[in-house]
Amino acid sequence: MKVPLLDLKPQYQQIKEKVLPEVMEIIESQGFILGPKVEKLEKEMAAYLGAQYTLGCSSGTDALLLALMALDIGKDDEVITTPYTFFATAGSIARVGATARFVDIDPATFLMRVDQIENAITPKTKAIMPVHLFGQCVDMEPLMNIARKHKLAVIEDAAQAIGSKYQGKDAGTFGDTGCFSFFPSKNLGCFGDGGLVSTNRQALHERLKGLRVHGGQVQYQHLEVGLNARIDALQAAVVSVKLPFLAGWTEGRRKNAALYNELFKGNPKVVTPIEKPDCFHIYNQYVIRVNNRDALKAHLAEKEIGCSVYYPLSLHQQKCFANLGYKKGDFPESEKAADTSLALPIFPELNREQIEFVAKTINEFTA
Numbered sequence: 445m446k447v448p449l450l451d452l453k454p455q456y457q458q459i460k461e462k463v464l465p466e467v468m469e470i471i472e473s474q475g476f477i478l479g480p481k482v483e484k485l486e487k488e489m490a491a492y493l494g495a496q497y498t499l500g501c502s503s504g505t506d507a508l509l510l511a512l513m514a515l516d517i518g519k520d521d522e523v524i525t526t527p528y529t530f531f532a533t534a535g536s537i538a539r540v541g542a543t544a545r546f547v548d549i550d551p552a553t554f555l556m557r558v559d560q561i562e563n564a565i566t567p568k569t570k571a572i573m574p575v576h577l578f579g580q581c582v583d584m585e586p587l588m589n590i591a592r593k594h595k596l597a598v599i600e601d602a603a604q605a606i607g608s609k610y611q612g613k614d615a616g617t618f619g620d621t622g623c624f625s626f627f628p629s630k631n632l633g634c635f636g637d638g639g640l641v642s643t644n645r646q647a648l649h650e651r652l653k654g655l656r657v658h659g660g661q662v663q664y665q666h667l668e669v670g671l672n673a674r675i676d677a678l679q680a681a682v683v684s685v686k687l688p689f690l691a692g693w694t695e696g697r698r699k700n701a702a703l704y705n706e707l708f709k710g711n712p713k714v715v716t717p718i719e720k721p722d723c724f725h726i727y728n729q730y731v732i733r734v735n736n737r738d739a740l741k742a743h744l745a746e747k748e749i750g751c752s753v754y755y756p757l758s759l760h761q762q763k764c765f766a767n768l769g770y771k772k773g774d775f776p777e778s779e780k781a782a783d784t785s786l787a788l789p790i791f792p793e794l795n796r797e798q799i800e801f802v803a804k805t806i807n808e809f810t811a
């Protein structure tokens with residue numbers, strides 16, 4: 445039995461009849477840039493998230509960049525975030541000329557430790573960038589309290605967390621902005637690159653809108669230097685078609701996670717992910733921890749079971765961030781997670797037999 449880490453083909457089969465006419469309509473119209481499909485998606489996403497405004501953009505990375513730029517974060521500013529995340533989180537901070545300041549993670553959730561944020565605040569701190577990693581929210585209530593107390597902006601990296609909830613509220617709607625990705629491997633993926641920024645602040649939304657098209661909403665009138673960071677009409681149409689399916693797909697992921705949890709229950713060698721009581725986890729990834737991770741990974745590859753390490757090297761140890769002055773040992777929990785975590789297949793269309801096969805293979809190997 446072959447079990448891929450992710451197979452998008454069965455999902456495409458579910459939406460094929462709906463998505464192809466939408467794509468054809470755009471091609472026939474030859475209207476590829478912004479326009480009605482993008483506006484439609486932005487309205488649907490605002491309603492879905494419970495946010496006042498959303499802005500479609502070219503990727504999750506550009507969503508983060510736009511948010512940082514719109515909040516005037518740049519040179520001499522510091523942004524507090526986690527070293528255990530996809531590169532784009534800290535990459536976007538560096539790209540605007542600001543400095544990432546890391547705090548370690550909670551080993552139980554892989555999420556940034558909110559109780560360490562205040563220790564990392566300096567006179568230069570401008571913002572906090574929490575990452576709702578793997579599909580579960582950071583503790584946003586204490587985080588927002590800290591942000592208010594110290595007058596810091598909050599840019600939520602919700603790239604892996606669309607539809608994830610904290611105290612009943614959607615990821616990406618707590619801070620100044622929520623940044624989402626439609627990269628194909630995210631829970632709501634398009635047919636290429638795409639992203640979205642949500643906000644409840646009108647002035648911020650207008651600024652983001654201008655920054656998306658070279659810094660001015662009126663053509664050839666540039667109020668500031670922006671980006672070309674639009675979402676394609678084609679990608680917006682794809683996401684619109686998929687959005688009504690998202691809740692069902694999320695349920696599929698949650699069911700798969702529950703089955704894995706059950707199957708690993710008697711195995712003390714496998715630490716399974718936890719869902720915090722006030723959270724709704726959407727399992728963009730189902731990440732276990734094992735001591736002999738690399739050996740297990742090689743074994744699973746041999747058995748044709750897909751798996752991956754998210755992430756093998758913490759961001760404070762990346763060569764490009766050597767200038768930040770961190771060294772090995774600075775964030776021990778993040779480093780431990782990098783050595784012991786392993787993401788297993790969790791996509792909604794997996795069947796019971798496949799999950800049982802994955803769990804059985806792991807249980808036998810770790811016995």
Ligand SMILES: *Cc1c(COP(=O)(O)O)cnc(C)c1O
Nearest residue numbers: 503504505530532603604625627
């Ligand atoms: C995927 C991802 C991004 C970047 O999104 P892209 O659309 O690939 O640019 C940013 N942060 C996190 C945590 C991600 O997982």
